Amino acid sequence: MKPSAHTHSDSPPALNVRDLGFSYSGKPVLKDVSFTLGAGELVILLGANGAGKTTLFSLITRLYDHRQGHIEIGGFNLRQHSVQAHAQMGVVFQQPTLDLDLTVKQNLVYHAALHGMNRRVARERAMQQISRVGLRDSLNERVRHLSGGQRRRVEIARGLLHQPRLLLLDEPTVGLDIASRRALVEHVHQLCADQGVAVLWATHLIDEVYPQDRVIVLDKGRVRANGSVSEINAQQATDTIGQAFDRLTGGEPG
Template structure:
């Protein structure tokens, strides 16, 4: 592997701005997700997290700035960039009238994966998320946490190397939340997956995680989660302090 390849981030967002009419949803946002790292994107509701995910996934074209996935600039090489990306959106998007396998086979077909290869891949992924025994069950019979695990499996069907998750544990009970976090952290640890995890739940973040704090469309802090907090300060207290400070103090 070349030095250049080693230095290329899984995701690089540089100077990205996006507006909805007169309202600035993102203002010169820059961040990196390093290869094989769990990066937390922290922000209150309305901070711009979902807008940023929409830009990175090309649901919105970035109006200013640059997005690159493993060195492939999104606006220049969208197919190559997006082929390396898996996404779990906040909104639930599984078809509840189809079985687990049918949902996953349909998604595999969108990526041009042959049916036999897709079935093999699905078996591996369902085992990974602990739901191999629910393959033939309809989605409507699953709990919220189980449905989320299927969405994670679906996002991995085409073997991406970067995974984006937008508030993936919202509305889940404590046990289901812990299961989702554990599955994703295992993917980072065991398979070298790069992850950008958007959340406002501080218990999901560890001190050694890379972290970015987004507030009103601007980055107000970045570093490891442990370094963002002052001595004796919890991450939650640091977050509340940061989002209360004027935007001119942004990192």
């Protein structure tokens, strides 16, 4: 993928994963997973259900503790400097986590308070981020009255309030209609270009991959490919990333 204008070669990667492994009850789920994300880079983590995507996200967010390998976020080792590492990261989980009975503004301000922001800064950033996702007119609307696509945009705005270097999106379009999915994919690509945030987007849907994206193909806990769409197609002698995925994994992603 072409480097973003926001990328700085002298700054540490937004995310650096090295030799990561993880097992459930002795059964390996992730094996020797390694990759990096630079500033402003959007990387698609493409894998079928059960490939290990959610486990990987659980390790990066430290819902699970990793014992094999290393994870650094913005140059901070996740195990040794977990507070500083988490301060560099925003997350949108697969399952919605907004409080439906609060307004958009109340959800954002509450989240900002958890990050130690004073109310003035929280309000300023809430207005800034909610404007960027095109929902300024919905700031005082209760979340339960928003569409699924609008709620996802609020979650992305919330994840960026503390100005992280890295944004993790775990299957963020689950349950959205085609138009809402397309709008969300377009928005996140624009977000990388405009704000320089690095995004790791986990999905099993081929049509969420743009030609300029870097793609990591994860299958049975292993990285099968890591490169631009054109590079992976060239390596696999295929015309589309869907064909390349099928050749790499022997199955359809979805």
